[in-house]
Amino acid sequence: MAINFPSSPVDGQIYNKHVYRNGAWHVVPTKTALPKNYILNPTMAVSQEIGETVTSANGVFVADQWNTQSAGLAFNGQRTTAVDGTRIQTGVTTGVAMTGGEYWSFCHTIEALRLYEFQYNTPNAKHAVLRFEVYGTVGGTFGFSLRNHAVWDRAFVAPFTIAANAWHTITIPIPGDTVGTTWPSGSVGCFSLGFAFACGSAYQGPAGWNAGNLLAPTGITNGAAVTNTTFYMRNVGLYLDPYRTGVAPPFVVPSYGQELRRCQRYWYKLFNLRGGSNGQTVAYRMSAPHPAPMRITPAGSIVGSPRVYDQSITAVITGLPTSWSNNLAAEFDVNNAGNLFSPYGRGLVQYYQDDNHYIAVNARM
Numbered sequence: 001m002a003i004n005f006p007s008s009p010v011d012g013q014i015y016n017k018h019v020y021r022n023g024a025w026h027v028v029p030t031k032t033a034l035p036k037n038y039i040l041n042p043t044m045a046v047s048q049e050i051g052e053t054v055t056s057a058n059g060v061f062v063a064d065q066w067n068t069q070s071a072g073l074a075f076n077g078q079r080t081t082a083v084d085g086t087r088i089q090t091g092v093t094t095g096v097a098m099t100g101g102e103y104w105s106f107c108h109t110i111e112a113l114r115l116y117e118f119q120y121n122t123p124n125a126k127h128a129v130l131r132f133e134v135y136g137t138v139g140g141t142f143g144f145s146l147r148n149h150a151v152w153d154r155a156f157v158a159p160f161t162i163a164a165n166a167w168h169t170i171t172i173p174i175p176g177d178t179v180g181t182t183w184p185s186g187s188v189g190c191f192s193l194g195f196a197f198a199c200g201s202a203y204q205g206p207a208g209w210n211a212g213n214l215l216a217p218t219g220i221t222n223g224a225a226v227t228n229t230t231f232y233m234r235n236v237g238l239y240l241d242p243y244r245t246g247v248a249p250p251f252v253v254p255s256y257g258q259e260l261r262r263c264q265r266y267w268y269k270l271f272n273l274r275g276g277s278n279g280q281t282v283a284y285r286m287s288a289p290h291p292a293p294m295r296i297t298p299a300g301s302i303v304g305s306p307r308v309y310d311q312s313i314t315a316v317i318t319g320l321p322t323s324w325s326n327n328l329a330a331e332f333d334v335n336n337a338g339n340l341f342s343p344y345g346r347g348l349v350q351y352y353q354d355d356n357h358y359i360a361v362n363a364r365m
Contacts, residue, residue, distance in 0.1 A: 014244050032249040033129040033241035038114060038191075040065045042236045045086045045256050046263045047079040049360075054078045061364075062088050064263035065108055069194065072102030073224050080232075085253075087234035090197070092224040098200040103215050104224050105196040106233060109149050109365045111295060112183075112190035117240060118176065120183040125176025131248035132170055132236040136197070138229050139164040143196040143204075143216025144172055149189030149365065152213035154180035157205060159217045173246040177209055187295050189365030193238070197223035197231045264292045270300070270330055270359040273350040277310060277341035283348050285324055287331040294327045294363040304357035308334065308348045315340040317350070320359070330361055 006013065009020040018025045044063035056076045061067045066088050068077040077090040088106060096102065119125050130144065139162055146156040154177060160170045177183070184190045196203075199216040207217040223229055235251050268291055275286030286308075290298075300320050307314045319335035334348075341348075350359075 014242075017243075017245075019243060028243035028245070030243060030245065032245055032247040033239035035249045035252070036239065037252070037254075038110060038238045038240075039108065039236050040110070040262050041259050042251075043086055043253055043259075044079055044088045044234060046260050048260075048263065048268060050078075051355075052079055052081065056093070061267070062090075064259075064267065067107050068105075069107045070102075070104045072096065072098075072200070073104055073198070075104060075224075085234060087232045089230055089232045091228060091230035092198075093227065095225050095227040095229070096198075098198050098222045098224065100200045101202040102198065102200040102224075103196055103203055104198040105194045105215060107195075108193045108236070109189040110191040110193070110238075111365065112185045112188055115190050116185075120177045121180055123178055125178045127176055127241045127244050128174040129239050129241045129246060129248045130170075130172045130174060130193075130237070131239075131251065132195070133167055133234045134160070134162055134170060134195070135165075135167045135232040136162055136223065136229070137164060137231075138221075138223060138226065140221025140223060141219075142223060143194075143199055143220045144170075145192075145194040145196065145215045146174060147192045147194065147213065148180060148183050149192040150184065151182040153182055153211060154209070155205070155212060155214040156209050157214050157217045158207055159220065171246070171248050173241065173244075175209070179209065191238075195233060196220065197229075198225075261292045264290070265295050266364045267360070267362050269303075269355070270361050271306075271350060271352045273308070273330070273332065273334065273359070274348070275334070276347050277344040279344055280339035280342050281335055281337070282321075283308065283334040283341065285331050286334050286348060286350070287324075287329055288350075289329050290327070290361065294361070295365070296363050297323075297326050298330070298361045298363040299323070300325065300330065300332055301360045301362065303360050306350060306357045306359060307353065308336070308350050310341055310346040310348050312346075313340055314351075317359070325361075327363075330359070332359070 203215040273286040315336035324331035
């Protein structure tokens with residue numbers, strides 16, 4: 001059967017698995033979306049902050065670049081490891097109805113610098129394909145969203161359906177957004193991907209692109225209705241699909257070391273400040289290079305009781321009164337309690353005790 005091609009095509013136009021190039025129609029050169037995965041830590045193998053600790057706090061990064069998001073319900077979340085790999089999971093601890101502004105989801109934010117090829121907010125906005133694997137102890141239809149991070153006035157939402165107690169591979173084609181005018185650029189969050197297992201009507205809307213802040217399509221299943229319901233996710237891929245195949249390429253497990261370095265652009269544990277005391281309670285501008293250039297100048301915060309050593313005594317770091325940091329190095333004034341740098345003027349080193357005592361260096365979106 002002949003294909004009825006458009007009579008006045010433009011170069012690069014896609015039609016029925018063909019692309020118009022240099023005055024002629026050609027079969028597209030690939031049967032899938034392109035292989036580059038734009039998701040950071042797609043297997044959730046990197047979890048610098050909490051490891052496999054269970055958390056019930058909203059917004060905690062259960063794995064690097066993957067955080068929990070909820071309102072109006074009690075839940076828990078964590079990263080776990082099984083024989084078939086790592087995944088993140090979340091469970092509702094008390095069943096609730098979804099009446100308005102409640103929601104329960106995982107969230108993944110991607111920096112704008114990684115996404116220029118998508119060309120959103122232009123006539124050339126590219127199509128994409130999302131793929132992920134999901135498991136639930138209940139079945140139903142749940143929701144995916146892609147929103148413009150921090151602005152929250154454009155949202156693509158789509159349903160996905162699973163049966164209970166089985167892993168499912170979900171593929172969702174995403175058309176490029178040519179309408180929205182507020183897609184961020186530069187070293188800021190741009191795409192915020194959400195995977196909603198329950199969502200009230202305030203954050204629901206029709207499937208496809210919408211103006212506004214939406215998390216799920218209208219009428220999704222309330223996965224939080226029953227206490228102890230649990231959902232798991234793993235192996236997420238977001239791929240450009242310029243030829244509109246609607247098919248994800250084979251998923252590739254990335255190198256753990258490479259993903260760790262990429263994640264440390266946003267957050268890491270600092271154990272190795274070096275400097276000297278210039279008073280009995282203060283060390284001035286102790287510093288260390290970041291393991292990777294950071295997205296922006298990071299903030300520092302004390303976790304546990306990290307210590308410094310001055311050749312004779314150890315002192316607990318009790319404050320970071322001034323940050324001199326930039327995106328290439330951490331640099332802080334460091335306080336101790338009790339006039340312990342005596343005599344002062346000695347060299348100081350922060351030293352490793354265990355993973356529970358460190359300075360959190362944070363440039364997350």
